[in-house]
Amino acid sequence: MRKPFIAGNWKMNMNAASAVSLASGLVKELEGVDSVDVAVCPPFVYLQAVAAALSASNIALGSQNVYFEENGAFTGEISCDMLKDVCCTYAIIGHSERRHVMGETDELINKKVSAAINGGLLPIFCVGELLAERNAGTTNDVVARQVKKGLEGICDERIQAVTIAYEPVWAIGTGLTATPEQAQEVHAMIRGLLTELYGKDIAQSLRIQYGGSAKPGNTAELMGQPDVDGLLVGGASLKVEDFAAMVKTVA
Ligand code: 13P
Numbered sequence: 001m002r003k004p005f006i007a008g009n010w011k012m013n014m015n016a017a018s019a020v021s022l023a024s025g026l027v028k029e030l031e032g033v034d035s036v037d038v039a040v041c042p043p044f045v046y047l048q049a050v051a052a053a054l055s056a057s058n059i060a061l062g063s064q065n066v067y068f069e070e071n072g073a074f075t076g077e078i079s080c081d082m083l084k085d086v087c088c089t090y091a092i093i094g095h096s097e098r099r100h101v102m103g104e105t106d107e108l109i110n111k112k113v114s115a116a117i118n119g120g121l122l123p124i125f126c127v128g129e130l131l132a133e134r135n136a137g138t139t140n141d142v143v144a145r146q147v148k149k150g151l152e153g154i155c156d157e158r159i160q161a162v163t164i165a166y167e168p169v170w171a172i173g174t175g176l177t178a179t180p181e182q183a184q185e186v187h188a189m190i191r192g193l194l195t196e197l198y199g200k201d202i203a204q205s206l207r208i209q210y211g212g213s214a215k216p217g218n219t220a221e222l223m224g225q226p227d228v229d230g231l232l233v234g235g236a237s238l239k240v241e242d243f244a245a246m247v248k249t250v251a
Helices: 016-029 044-054 080-085 096-100 106-118 131-135 139-150 180-198 200-205 216-223 240-250
Strands: 005-009 037-041 060-063 090-093 122-127 163-166 207-211 230-233
Touching: 005 090, 005 207, 005 240, 016 037, 016 044, 016 240, 037 090, 044 060, 080 106, 090 106, 106 122, 106 139, 122 139, 131 139, 139 180, 163 180, 180 200, 180 207, 180 216, 216 230, 216 240, 230 240
Parallel strands: 005 037, 005 230, 037 060, 060 090, 090 122, 122 163, 163 207, 207 230
Antiparallel strands: none
């Protein structure tokens, strides 16, 4: 039985005051909810303040990125140890905005996934096709390549730390949501691939989140799909009422 996992990716939004206010609002609204794992991923600079606001709650903290080296001359980058130091449990890795805006490759993402697991963080490893790739009928090929390359060298024990997030790029921030059937089809394909790579028991235990214009109004139908185990939420995670409503729908 996979425990549902709802995470909010705040992206490059909020300021110090609004980040703390959002976190505190969620703590209040979600008090007592323990049947769903919940995490928020603020910008790096607000992690510490948000960690303090979440301290007496079940809501976990995650980063939106991490670098694979332990320390040294890597200007602008943040290590696993630094993230753990400010109470992060999770790290989003390979988000489509990092792949397509910042140019991150499957190889770089693989190094980050591996380093995050070794460093004691739980990766939320993102995959997803572009609209042109979906229209060309290559969704499964693209996503399968991203999964295989992103998880290369990750053994049976280490994979258990990973959550996979399927985020079709055309559905991110566009208001276009994959239909529950479209999401389920890709999630089932990913689980099939995980079965090939890690065997049935591990594949059945791994959580696969959907992301892309998830909101209160489509949470129930998306989460009603057998292989959709959670949501990675962008825009709707910036409002206490919306994100709390989504978590409560799942709980
Ligand atoms: P939206 O929910 O704003 O479409 O963003 C999805 C996403 O990219 C979460 O990581």
